[in-house]
Ligand SMILES: NC(=O)C1=CN([C@@H]2O[C@H](COP(=O)(O)OP(=O)(O)OC[C@H]3O[C@@H](n4cnc5c(N)ncnc54)[C@H](OP(=O)(O)O)[C@@H]3O)[C@@H](O)[C@H]2O)C=CC1
C-alpha cells in the first residue's frame with residue numbers, strides 16, 4: 007500500500023513524520039508531493055530521506071491512499087489537476103477545514119473520501135483527530151485509515167460532518183486558544199517584573215501541572231478550581247475577575263466563531279466548484 011501526502015506544510019509533514027516513525031509502511035511506500043520546488047529540494051536534502059516527487063503525474067497514479075493537506079483555498083485548483091489521474095479505488099483523506107466530503111467526491115470523481123480534523127499537537131504524538139468516512143469505504147479500509155490517523159495521537163469517529171466542523175472549533179483550532187491564554191499569562195508575569203525566561207517557565211510548568219492533575223483524576227475543572235481556591239483568597243479574586251468579565255462566554259463565542267468559519271469555508275469551496 008502506498009500513501010501519498012499532498013502538501014508538505016505543518017500538517018502534511020506531521021503526518022509524513024508520524025507515519026514514517028510508526029513503521030506502519032515501508033519507506034518507499036510513503037511519498038510526498040508539494041508544489042513548492044524550494045520545499046521539495048529542502049526535503050530531498052533533509053536527513054529524513056523522504057520519497058519526494060516532483061510531479062503529481064509521477065506519484066498520484068501509484069498511490070492507494072492520498073492525504074490532502076493543502077489550505078482549503080488551494081483545494082479547487084489541486085482537485086482540477088488531480089481529477090484525470092484518479093481511479094475509483096483510491097482513498098482520499100482530507101484534513102482541510104470546512105471542505106465537505108461531497109465537494110471532494112465531486113471534485114475528484116471518486117467516492118472513497120474520509121474527512122478528518124486533526125490538530126497541531128499531532129507534531130508531538132499528542133494530536134486529537136475527529137473523522138468521518140463516506141459509506142463507500144469498507145471496514146478494512148477504515149481500519150487502515152484509523153491506523154494512519156492514530157500515528158499522530160488519539161482519534162474519534164463522529165456521526166456527521168457537522169461534528170467535524172464543531173470539533174474544528176474545539177480541538178482543531180483549540181491549541182491556539184491555549185497559546186493565547188499562555189501568552190496572556192506570560193504578559194502578566196512580565197508586567198509584574200519577571201524575565202522573559204522566568205515568565206515562560208512559570209506559565210508552561212503551570213499548564214503542564216494542571217493538565218497532568220486533570221488527566222490523572224476524574225474531577226471536573228470546576229472541582230479543581232475549588233481545590234486551588236481558598237475562601238477570600240487569591241485564586242477566588244482571580245476567578246471573580248474572570249467571571250465578572252464574562253471570559254467563559256468569550257471563549258464559548260470564540261469556539262463558535264471557528265465552528266461557523268469552518269461551515270462557511272465548506273460553502274465557499276462548494277460554490278467555487280459549482281462556478
Ligand atoms: N495548521 C493546523 O493546526 C491545522 C491545519 N489543518 C488543515 O490542514 C491543511 C494544511 O494546513 P497547514 O499544514 O497548516 O498549511 P501549510 O500552508 O503549512 O501547508 C500547505 C502546503 O501545501 C502546499 N500546496 C499548496 N497548493 C498545493 C498544490 N496544488 N499541490 C501541492 N502542494 C500545495 C503549500 O505550498 P505554498 O505554501 O507554496 O502555498 C504548503 O507547502 C489546511 O487545509 C488546514 O485547514 C487542520 C487541522 C490543524
Ligand SMILES: O=C(O)[C@@H]1CCC=N1
Nearest residue numbers: 103125174178179180
Ligand atoms: O485555522 C485553520 O483554518 C486550521 C483548521 C484548524 C486549525 N487550523
